[in-house]
Amino acid sequence: MNKKYVPYIIGLPNLGxxxxxxxxxxxxxxxxxxLNVSNAQQGRLIxxxxFTGIFVQYLVGLLSxxxxxxxxxxxxxxxxxSILSALFLTLLPYSKGYSTAFILAFLFYFFLNFYQGPYYSLIPEAVDENQIGLANGFARVVSVVGSAIIFMLGPKLWDINFKYPFxxxxxxxxxxxxxxxFLVSEDTSKYEKPNRISFDFIKFPSVIKLYLSVFMVYMSFGFITPFFVKYCTTNLNISNTDANNALLILTLAGAVFAVPIGKLADKIEKRKVxxxxxxxxxxxxxxxxxxTSKVALFVMMSVIGIGFIAIQITTYSILAEIVPPERLGEFMGMMNLFISLPQFLANNIMGYMLDTFGYRVYFPTAAIAMIIAGIIVLTSRFNKYVSKGISNSI
Structure with a gap:
């Protein structure tokens, strides 16, 4: 395939x-x-x-x-x-009780993480170095398209038959x-095969700083995600369709700005983006x-969409440049620990907090976590990895 098309073709799996x-x-x-479960049970399953992302992507990164x-x-x-995640997702809506749904959801999440880690490692390996931002930006665009598909069609398909969205x-x-x-070739000839497994990411200060900022971003994100639709329908008196439209607006805002942000990140210091x-x-x-209104909610979600797409593009682009290239899969997998662990904690913490204190703690708790993430980024520098030292910030 012509190399100029690779940054776009490589993004297709991110739609799924x-x-x-x-x-x-x-x-x-x-x-x-x-299934008539509590907020805590719903948060636990989601x-x-x-939880599976905490260890699956790292282990598969080591293997790959x-x-x-x-x-x-x-x-x-x-x-x-991808084959196994599709299988267990198809089986999930046939669950008759919470326990069966929990097991099938666990297996679906396990194999979704199983292929997601190697896929994100493939992106910077399949494109030229000066196109990594573009490739990641376009991948986020198609990710947003995928999200938009489920937010638009999901409620409609659900009304016809709740199994159809699955x-x-x-x-x-x-x-x-x-x-x-079948369309993209892997070029791994320029990378040496790692000799041993080493849990030594702590030796890379730039990586640690990036991981900590990512941890707090996704702690904030995890407080919000499992309960957003329920928050809208029970506290704002917004319909299920309009709540999904708000999520759609978030994704569309990200789609509009993803490629420009990716190109901007290729030109200026990625930390600033x-x-x-x-x-x-x-x-x-x-x-x-x-x-308190639907219009204000839509505006808020638009801004969040722009901010979140900038975070997603730059974190992966920065990581690809601050770690040894022959260990990219390992470090990508390790970063997912710092993406997944905070969401696991936040989903369960917020479920308990909502049952105990109500929805008044919903947005403030998430905002505090994101502010901490901003402080970490503001006080950090991410230095590009070179084999014999450290070069310029990125």
Missing amino acids: VGLLWAMNMSVIPLFISK SMGA DRSNFKMGKRKPYMIMG YLGAVLGLLTVIITV LLLGVVLFALSLALGTFI
């Missing part, structure tokens, strides 16, 4: 990734609500996505870094994970991976408590 994680905010909570299959070191894991997610998640695996995203997100959350 975006769609499947968007189900975590809309369709899956709706299905779990059908948090399995984050040290693999040497004929088709490449990332693709086999992408194929296996079928849609399974088909698109699998199809986009298969297309990319990351800081901008965190500030926009934090300010929106801080004002969320005072929102």
Whole structure:
């Protein structure tokens, strides 16, 4: 394939990734609500996505870094994970009780993380260095498209048959991976195979700072995601459709700004773009408590969409430049620990807080976590990795 098309083709699987994680905010909570469970139980099940992400992506990153299959070191894991995640997602709506739903959801999340980690490692390996921001930016665009598909079609398909959104997610998640695996070539010849497993990311100060900022961003995100639709319907008297429209607006705002932000991150210090995203997100959350109308909610979600897409693009782009290239899969997987662990904690903490204190703590708690993330980014520098020292900030 012509190299100029690779930054775009490599983004296709993120449509499925975006769609499947968007189900975590809309369709899956709706299905779990059908089982008549508490907020704490709903948060516990949804948090399995984050819980499996704590260890799965890291372990698969270690394995893929040290693999040497004929088709490449990332693709086999992408194929296996996408097939099995599609299978368990298809089975999930057939659950008759909470325990069965919990097991099937756990397996779905496990294999979604199983292929997501190698996929994100493949992006910077498949494109030229000066196109990493563009590739990540376009990947976020198609992720937003995937989210938009489920936010627009999910409620409509749900009204026809509540199983249909699950079928849609399974088909698109699998199809986009298969297309990319056959169209994009892996070039791993320039990387040496790591000799040993080493839990030594603490030796990289820039990596630690990035991981800590990511931890607080996703702590904030985890406080919000499983309960947003329920918050809108019970506290703002907004319909399920309008709550999903608010999530759609968030994703569309991200889609509009993803490629420009990706290109901007290729041209200026990426830390500044990351800081901008965190500030926009934090300010929106801080004002969320005072929102009482649908229009104000939509405006808030637009700003959050811009901020969140800036965070997503820059964190992956920064990490690709501050770690040893031959260990990229390992460090990508480790970063997902700092993405998943805070969401696991936040989902469960917020479920308990809502049952105990009510929704008045909903936005303020999330805002405080995002402000802490901003402070970390503001006081940090992310230095580019070179084999014999440290070079300029990025």
